[in-house]
Amino acid sequence: MPQSLESFFEQSRALSTRGETMQAFLALGRELGFDVGCFLELQTDFTRHDLSSMPMVADFPDEFVELYFTKNLLTVDPVVERVYHRSLPYQWQQVGDIKKLTSAERHYLTYLEDAGIKDGIAIPLFGPRASIGYASFGIKHNRLDLSPEDVLLLQHKAAHLYNLYLDKGDETAPPMLSPREREVLHWVAMGKSNSVIGDILSISDHTVDSLLRRAYRKLNVTTRTAAVVKAVQWGLISLR
Numbered sequence: 001m002p003q004s005l006e007s008f009f010e011q012s013r014a015l016s017t018r019g020e021t022m023q024a025f026l027a028l029g030r031e032l033g034f035d036v037g038c039f040l041e042l043q044t045d046f047t048r049h050d051l052s053s054m055p056m057v058a059d060f061p062d063e064f065v066e067l068y069f070t071k072n073l074l075t076v077d078p079v080v081e082r083v084y085h086r087s088l089p090y091q092w093q094q095v096g097d098i099k100k101l102t103s104a105e106r107h108y109l110t111y112l113e114d115a116g117i118k119d120g121i122a123i124p125l126f127g128p129r130a131s132i133g134y135a136s137f138g139i140k141h142n143r144l145d146l147s148p149e150d151v152l153l154l155q156h157k158a159a160h161l162y163n164l165y166l167d168k169g170d171e172t173a174p175p176m177l178s179p180r181e182r183e184v185l186h187w188v189a190m191g192k193s194n195s196v197i198g199d200i201l202s203i204s205d206h207t208v209d210s211l212l213r214r215a216y217r218k219l220n221v222t223t224r225t226a227a228v229v230k231a232v233q234w235g236l237i238s239l240r
Helices: 005-012 018-031 062-070 078-085 092-098 103-114 148-167 179-189 194-201 205-219 224-233
Strands: 036-042 056-058 119-126 132-139
Touching (some): 005 148, 018 056, 078 132, 194 205, 205 224
Antiparallel strands (some): 036 056, 036 132
16 A cells, blocks of 8 residues: 555655665655656756666666666656656556657667567656656556546655755755666776776776766766766775
8 A cells, every 4th residue: 555645754754865765756656556766956947867877766778767867868768858748647558648759759769668668657856946856656567547546645745855856955866877877887996997897797998987987077077087986976886
């Protein structure tokens, strides 16, 4: 049974950082039986999104997350884009009813299908100074079976978490590193060179360098050592 609003609000008082609040979005989805979830802090202009610098957390399959970052699929993700056209929650399968899909957007939906994710629900989130957030939860079985009451409860809980997230002020939220970026940084932390990392991961030196540079941008650093230190501090990689 989903946790009551009163109990949820009480427990959420223990969330002390933006990182913890972002993780609470994933726990919220699991509570209702969703298989995957994500939270993003969006720009007011969707066309200006830079995925490499956006606060984001997700527990989608690693292969899908890697593809999302590599191909910058945010720019063609209709489920996220429809946040700018709706104020109420909507099912992923309804995005074509909200606004006609482009060919790129239709192709994006095939990536979700290939990842075994059948449907989900998206929740637009709005805060002060025109801030916009996005929470979304997906399922791997064929039917999304939520009552209107369940949807309303989910919306209120997500809105509360978004307000908590914003109330953390200017605290920097941990960036979302792709699985490959985390792997590369792990091996950098182990003292491996780019060529050795390429051999370990069966990728080219050039790809290793590209992944490192992408991680640098997200972590706002310019050196290997600084990247490892920040990634460890944020719990993005382990030194074990």
